[in-house]
Amino acid sequence: MNKVIGIVLICIGVALAFWGYDVYDSASAQITRTFSGDTPIEAWAGMVGGVVCIVLGALKVKN
Template identity: 35%
Template sequence: MNKIIGLALLVAGAILLYFGYNEYHSTASQVTEIVTGSPTNNAIWFLVGGAIAAIIGIGMVVKK
């Protein structure tokens, strides 16, 4: 059961990372980065959330 949850977290993390990557390279994020020096909050939250979910998912899949 834990491996199924781990796989679901891994897939969800990959999806969030994909959306975060697209958001990071969007026009709105680039304009915000030029003005403020950092990308939009959505891009950061998608990337951080995706990375955390993927790491937890990998840990649950690999753990015996």
């Protein structure tokens, strides 16, 4: 059962990371970064959350 949860976490993590990068690379985010230098919090949340899910999933699959 732990391996199944790990695989699901990895899949969710990959999807979150891609979503975060998509938000980061969007036109509105590029314009915001150009004028204010700020990156949308959704982009950081998606990318960091995705990496955390991938790491946790890999640890569950490993055991």
